[in-house]
Amino acid sequence: MLHYSCDSCKRPIDHVSDVRHVVKIEVFPAVEDQACGCQDSDAGTADADHLEDMQDVLEHLDESDLADLDDSTRSLRFDLCDACRQRFVKNPLGINLGKQLYFSNN
Numbered sequence: 598m599l600h601y602s603c604d605s606c607k608r609p610i611d612h613v614s615d616v617r618h619v620v621k622i623e624v625f626p627a628v629e630d631q632a633c634g635c636q637d638s639d640a641g642t643a644d645a646d647h648l649e650d651m652q653d654v655l656e657h658l659d660e661s662d663l664a665d666l667d668d669s670t671r672s673l674r675f676d677l678c679d680a681c682r683q684r685f686v687k688n689p690l691g692i693n694l695g696k697q698l699y700f701s702n703n
């Protein structure tokens with residue numbers, strides 16, 4: 598039997614009485630613009646050249662390059678309890694909203 602706990606507050610999430618919320622975050626470099634920009638002209642030969650280039654790049658990739666690649670493209674998945682889900686949707690990036698409130702030290 599699988600038991601889930603909230604990835605934020607670590608509280609166990611009971612599969613009967615609690616609703617488990619799944620948060621999926623995908624991080625990847627946005628490169629669409631570059632890809633369509635450079636292939637508009639002389640598309641006939643560019644494709645073959647591009648494939649050869651890609652093969653060249655793939656052959657010369659070592660493990661550290663692959664690690665970099667993995668770091669720039671990442672899929673994250675979290676389980677949240679209902680209370681943490683409500684907090685998450687209000688402030689997904691965890692930005693400090695307290696700035697607007699001014700607390701005096703007096």
Ligand SMILES: [Zn+2]
Nearest residue numbers: 603606678681
């Ligand atoms: Zn929680």
